[in-house]
Amino acid sequence: MLTCADVVRLITDYTEGRLTPAERRRFEEHISICPPCRSFLDQMRKTVERLGELREEDVPPAMEQHLLDAFRDWSRNE
Numbered sequence: 001m002l003t004c005a006d007v008v009r010l011i012t013d014y015t016e017g018r019l020t021p022a023e024r025r026r027f028e029e030h031i032s033i034c035p036p037c038r039s040f041l042d043q044m045r046k047t048v049e050r051l052g053e054l055r056e057e058d059v060p061p062a063m064e065q066h067l068l069d070a071f072r073d074w075s076r077n078e
């Protein structure tokens with residue numbers, strides 16, 4: 001099972017279809033059980049639709065921080 005940090009690391013490759021089928025399956029498994037990662041993926045998809053493509057530097061650092069906070073709150077409520 002992937003961790004949230006793995007999802008953040010792999011998300012660009014995922015949205016661009018560069019993961020192997022096995023990686024992709026594990027990614028989707030995590031997304032299906034992890035609400036913060038699911039909203040992160042939605043956000044990324046909207047960004048890709050808007051820009052037509054996504055580069056690493058398009059992910060605002062503030063958003064990464066926000067995600068880390070979200071993950072922390074979420075696991076605390078577990």
Ligand SMILES: [Zn+2]
Nearest residue numbers: 003004034037
């Ligand atoms: Zn997650």
